[in-house]
Amino acid sequence: MGIATDIAEDWHAALAALAWQVDAGVDEVLGDAPLNRYDLPAEAPRLPVVAAQPAPARPSPPVAAAPAPEVDPVRLAQAAATAAQSLDDLREALLAFNQCELKKGARNTVFADGNPGARVLILGEAPGRDEDLEGRPFVGRAGQLLDRMFAAIGLSRRSPDARAALYITNVMPWRPPGNRDPEPGEIAMMRPFVERHIELVDPQVIVVMGNTPLIALTGNRGILRARGTWTQALNRPMLPMTHPAYLLRNPSAKREAWADLLSLKARLRG
Template identity: 50%
Template structure:
């Protein structure tokens, strides 16, 4: 005597009918399909069969730890740039046009740590572009510095805290800043400047403690074992010309520190 028609045998018969071309089931009474469920009975293993092994859950790597390992493995600035551009855990690079690593002259006494690239910088592939770049050169020239000189004593090196433009030029996510921070620390270590200038509100919030740029600007502090001076960015000065007086005072403080041998 045949056993009762269970779920799996009924499913096999239904699959066979579909293969034969049946595409609609006709019943003696109407069928309310809205009340049907797709629940299947749990399959019980045959007597004596070994239980299925539990699925293995692979822990995702810590992006900060991966970044730290990649940064520490970089022996020079060129290899650091390659490691940063190939870093797969930060999605910002997928939406940006350019990878903006640095500008100016490596080996300079002064290193500017800048806000992330915005639209103009993303298009130009440089840390500062457009009118902000013109203003920055004028600011530096006023105290005898330049981003475009072979003289190590007068040159300036610069790098943004993030090498990619934020979508819509929005404020960076703290997770992205923390993820890429090991690369920035290694960047400073390899560039080995005497003085750091933290230029811009995003850079200041990401790197300095004790408040925002308006509170900290003009006050010397320590960052990565080096004297650091937070000052307004050229983009801010273009939008707020009244702040140029404070920026000039900060530039004079930077010149005095350089003249004193940092």
């Protein structure tokens, strides 16, 4: 009985002490030893491991289109000229040929003038202002001098008689800006048309007037050295002469031009 009584008294005493503490505002139980909350734990808490997410796939850059194959204007000119079966076809081929920048600034395509049955084909350089406006070669001051020069040996672009006629064309069918000399690339571009033009007319003699036609048919320049000396071009006799525009600027050179005309007259008689 004594032990049971002591336990009961201790329990009631503890309960009474707890009730007193609750009334005093105690709401949690503290340990026997003080706790410093600023002390770091022995091991930092481990953060949960999150599986790495794969980066979103970047869209593939657009595939650049393959560059367009470079167009070779000389090959296009060769194909167009070769396909021409007549002078009308060749004229249409030139009208449709858009690879030469000179065409964009020209008023007209200057094709030819004279009698296509002529024995003599005169090949000039390029149209000037008057030729560009009228659409025919050699119609300005230089053209008027040319007519007088060849009339002196009995030849004319107006003659219906093939033996006394002239056929006149240029290397360049379009006027270069400011009447500048045609560039090598422009001459090369027009050479297939020039060659086909001569083949279709089939003259007995070619007369080249100035450096541009000399370059186009022989690859050489230096008309003052070449003039008056017969040579061959496209399997035909060719006579280089100075351009009438040069004669207008240098009247003293007309004597040499007259000698060239007499040489042409003698060749035609032979």
